[in-house]
Amino acid sequence: MAIPAVKLIPVPAIFPVPAVRSQGAKQSPQSQSALADLRWSRVEEFFRSRELRPNTHKSYEREFKAFLGWTEKGWQDITARDLDRYKEYLKALPSGRGGKRSTATINLSLSALQSLFKWLCARDYIDKDPMIVIEKP
Secondary structure: OOOOOOOOOOOOOOOOOOOOOOOOOOOOHHHHHHHHHHHHHHHHHHHHHOOOOHHHHHHHHHHHHHHHHHOOOOHHHOOHHHHHHHHHHHHHOEOOOOOEOOHHHHHHHHHHHHHHHHHHHHOOOOOOOHHHHOOOO
């Protein structure tokens, strides 16, 4: 009995993927796209598994897109140091009105990420939750 040859079928992108900002080593556009698709598919799975209020869903989605636009790392590669740098990045960003971002706005971003990382850890997508050591401002 012969084993049939494997036939790969190309799958079109289903989810909108936020732009990935380069931060460190460059990847080929094809590998960046595949990584971004996998990262966003985990976010979509998170949303499907949770019953979030519409406004919470909208704000979490905005925060996840902003974070994915800030880094090109996969979820399993994010460290507490990366999250601490992201927190400092958020503090340095100007608000929509030109001043500094409020503590509540920064906490919203961190809370969204905290919820996602807790879920990723519970689902065994990551080994360790990097948000455990991050203090909110």
